[in-house]
Amino acid sequence: MGARNFFGGYSLNDSIRSQQWKPKEQWNGAATYNFRKEKTSLKYRIDYFRENLLDRSDLFPPYYEKGTDTWFTTTRLNNSLHFDQRLKPGNNIHVQAAYSYYDRQKAKYLKDLTTMDTILIPNPEEHDTSIFHSVTARGGFNHALEDGKLDYQLGFDINTEFGTGKRMQNGEEMIGDYALFASLQWHITDKFTFQPAIRGSYNTKYESPLTPSLNIKWEHKKSIFRASYARGFRAPSLKELYLQFYDSNHQIEGNEDLVAETSHNFNLALTSNTSISSTPLKIKAKAFYNIIQDRISLVQVDPDNPLHYKNANTDHFESVGGDISLESFPLKYLTVDAGFSYIGRKDSYYQSDDFVFSPSVIANLSLKFFKHKVNANLFYKYTGEYPVHSFVSDEEIALYYLEAYHNLDLNLAVRLYKQQLRLSTGIKNIFNNTQLQGTTGGSGHGGGDGASSLVGWGRTFFLGINYTFTKN
Numbered sequence: 001m002g003a004r005n006f007f008g009g010y011s012l013n014d015s016i017r018s019q020q021w022k023p024k025e026q027w028n029g030a031a032t033y034n035f036r037k038e039k040t041s042l043k044y045r046i047d048y049f050r051e052n053l054l055d056r057s058d059l060f061p062p063y064y065e066k067g068t069d070t071w072f073t074t075t076r077l078n079n080s081l082h083f084d085q086r087l088k089p090g091n092n093i094h095v096q097a098a099y100s101y102y103d104r105q106k107a108k109y110l111k112d113l114t115t116m117d118t119i120l121i122p123n124p125e126e127h128d129t130s131i132f133h134s135v136t137a138r139g140g141f142n143h144a145l146e147d148g149k150l151d152y153q154l155g156f157d158i159n160t161e162f163g164t165g166k167r168m169q170n171g172e173e174m175i176g177d178y179a180l181f182a183s184l185q186w187h188i189t190d191k192f193t194f195q196p197a198i199r200g201s202y203n204t205k206y207e208s209p210l211t212p213s214l215n216i217k218w219e220h221k222k223s224i225f226r227a228s229y230a231r232g233f234r235a236p237s238l239k240e241l242y243l244q245f246y247d248s249n250h251q252i253e254g255n256e257d258l259v260a261e262t263s264h265n266f267n268l269a270l271t272s273n274t275s276i277s278s279t280p281l282k283i284k285a286k287a288f289y290n291i292i293q294d295r296i297s298l299v300q301v302d303p304d305n306p307l308h309y310k311n312a313n314t315d316h317f318e319s320v321g322g323d324i325s326l327e328s329f330p331l332k333y334l335t336v337d338a339g340f341s342y343i344g345r346k347d348s349y350y351q352s353d354d355f356v357f358s359p360s361v362i363a364n365l366s367l368k369f370f371k372h373k374v375n376a377n378l379f380y381k382y383t384g385e386y387p388v389h390s391f392v393s394d395e396e397i398a399l400y401y402l403e404a405y406h407n408l409d410l411n412l413a414v415r416l417y418k419q420q421l422r423l424s425t426g427i428k429n430i431f432n433n434t435q436l437q438g439t440t441g442g443s444g445h446g447g448g449d450g451a452s453s454l455v456g457w458g459r460t461f462f463l464g465i466n467y468t469f470t471k472n
Helices: 239-240
Strands: 002-007 024-036 040-056 064-085 093-111 117-120 130-146 150-164 174-186 194-202 211-222 223-234 245-247 250-253 261-276 278-295 296-300 308-313 314-333 335-349 354-371 376-382 388-390 397-402 405-416 421-428 433-441 453-454 460-467
Touching: 130 239, 150 239, 250 405, 354 388
Parallel strands: 250 308
Antiparallel strands: 002 024, 024 040, 040 064, 064 093, 093 117, 093 130, 130 150, 150 174, 174 194, 194 211, 211 223, 223 261, 245 250, 261 278, 278 314, 296 308, 314 335, 335 354, 354 376, 376 405, 388 397, 397 433, 405 421, 421 460, 433 453
16 A cells, blocks of 8 residues: 655744644555465565655845755654464464664755755754664463463563664664563453563663563453553653654654653553443443653743753653543444543642643544445544643743643545445544643743644645555
């Protein structure tokens, strides 16, 4: 499959040359190969992506005839391989490996609008090329005892990154994480399962602890209850450490002083299948509580530029909340699902002593006709008042609440020629959301004015065509 996407840019103020949403052209493609024979299965997938993004500056005074054009060219190539080999009954070996290539180039030009000449700026500090190679591999051996009471898994996990660029020491950097893990699944009864696990790793840049986890599952009639605890460890990636990233609505700086995250995660989940007046109904409910130390977050660094962020450790962070969703099939061609979530956050970086909560609601209506060859979907989302922290000055951090908003999307898709050809059309952002206004809700060091945030470039209409090549 392949696709091309072109976006001409958008700004709320169309009288200036610089645009809030930058123009860009994207190309992407993907191919998959599957092989199956008796007890062996093999799957290979390759994905390609290339983007050219243009960042135009405002015109320079006093004559306003010149400006700069900065081009950001991004190339990504992802390869993945999945292998599974069944051995005697209850045993199997599985391995998955991936290689990713990432190349991001920045080139800055001076543009003369009177002659339309474009000249490459000679200062090498205005140009940059960052290249990242990533190799991951994960595999394991699964063993199940014949009586079905006890299963175990032994495995390995390897993640390595290698990057080059002038922002890195000596022009290149490498980070690796090598881990072994083991888990035990004990089926105490037919309805109750107990699963402890442990993971030990070595990281080339950061000291990593042992990370245990525990999962419990209990089945009762048509309901399934799950509970879990896990200790977490996450080292920063090379991109978080060193990459300067620009896209249509972000300007993000890496931070080589980052330290690794550690966390504790608690989760509860309930899934129940029931019915109302013979109409099937699926209910899902989840609750969670997370504690993260040295959390890696995006922090606004420029009070005059709401798009300028950097990666930073934000000390102690906690989040708590839950969601509930309902899915129903009132007719064989109609699916209705809806959900509600309520999430609270507390961050010591912003001197927040209390949880700040925000709600959201989603609903989706899906219709399928002509043996699933024609699909129509109506998607609605309500995002409640959302807390945002930003720097008012070098020493002043303010808490804002972005106003609540509604979003509605509609799309229609038709599949032809044995469902290999897909034609689609629809409307996105029907309510024409562009920019949210903020209201001041307090400050870690004082007061501040309200802020605003871009959420979209307005109502859009789209047409799409997709063709999938398959070999039986």
